[in-house]
Amino acid sequence: MEKRDVLKLCMKNGFFLDRSMLDFFCGMEEREVRQIVEKLRNFGVVEKILTEEIFEKHKEKLGIRNQEFGSVGICGVEILRETRRDFEKLGASDFVSYFRVRFEALRDILIKRGDLVNLSSIRRIGWDNGLFCFVGMVYDKRITKNKNLLIEVEDLTGRTVVLVNRENKQLFEQAQSLLLDDVVAFKCSGSGKMLFASEFIYPNSCLDRENFGDSDEFVAFISDLHVGSKMFLEKNLMRFVNWLNGEVGDERQKNLAAKVKYLVLVGDNIEGVGVYPGQEKFLKIKGCRGQYEKLARILGRIRTDIEIVMIPGQHDAVWIGEPMPALADKWSGNLGKMKNLKMVSNPAELKIGGLKILVYYGGSLNKFIDEIGDIRVNYGHRNPVRVVEEILKRRHLAPVYGEMDIVPSKEGDDLVLKDLPDVFVVGGQHRTMIGSYNNILTISTSCFQSQTDFEIMVGNEPDPCKVPILNLKSKEVKILDFSGGEVVWEEGDDLICKLDGGGR
Ligand SMILES: [Fe+2]
Incomplete structure (x- = not known):
């Protein structure tokens, strides 16, 4: 200059x-x-x-x-945390260490809560009757002949069994929501022979106060574009791009578009290849490189003062387990040449305009929906921010071992939520919702793909082409709807979304 x-x-x-x-x-x-x-x-x-x-x-x-x-110079997006490590050869001992570090991290969070009295370890419980509190990982759970729930729990010193009486309806219901490998504090009476549960305490996520950013700018969140699929809603996505560029919408909408300075893509950027059997008949572009080139052409149309961050999802050309590394150079092609695009891992923690934003594709959400009766029966796939609450309660993005592949690391478990974000964004559910949990704003992103056969099969009705935009300063979220011929406000004229949920 x-x-x-x-x-x-x-x-x-x-x-x-x-x-x-x-x-x-x-x-x-x-x-x-x-x-x-x-x-x-x-x-x-x-x-x-x-x-x-x-x-x-x-x-x-x-x-x-x-x-x-001297190169890009400024980057309004700071990458606070992402996973970048080489996949080394791993043995059984690496998995043991991984579970140890995960247990210790979650146990420390529970102890820091400060409300665990008479804290013991399983080995110290002994054979005399008394009241005990210990932190354990759920090893197994089953219903007994008398229809009570028996939970097998372990810590670093041993294993024990905890019985939950079916007559205690509230506790029994809570216990049914416990997942395998959950780390919780158990308050019990009894002895080492048999313990009777009176309370379960989750690590939980709670910010003492709500934090706000420092600039009157917006971040737009989109995900699940599935570029390359025959169901990809290209025209609708282009309408969004045109809106960002100030080419469509009324005056108010154009003024708002000018204040969008950041765009975050929350996974499933392309449809991918070989993701599920028979997928080829739904592909318009048959290769991943071609799909990413198409995406690069679309993102390349966006005005260059918008900084774009992209994480991968299960349809992207990356390792399918979690954490997922950022998209490799060999696939990214022209995307890698875009100066205003940063490709990071899934999950990734960003700092934008003073707000800590955790971005997660949400590969574990379906497991929570399947396993937790309250969610399965009352919400199904219709309420993703309710599912996010379960993650925040557990302080772990994907607690159940085996629900997806993992790469154990001795340094720590990247999926433990050690530091809490101000905003937690998930993709993958193809439905926009906004919620709030103990001063943490939760956002689920929509998609730009019409309903697939798989979604019909699992009863997931998507709500495509909705884009939540977050004001960094006020933390208000507005949702714009690009499903029709015009840009419309999703939530009426006041533009402010109703919050769902409230934390506990
Ligand atoms: Fe998707």
């Missing part, structure tokens, strides 16, 4: 520059300089002359990473 233009832009925003900042800005593109200066102004920087010290002080909030100076 020319010196003269840099100075003009800064003066317009009320700033002068010292020599080092002038040199720094001159090596960047106009879009990047504008973003930095506008953000500094919005942060309420009172100094009139911008110096390196002032810049360093706000660098983290600006989302700038050192290694990017």
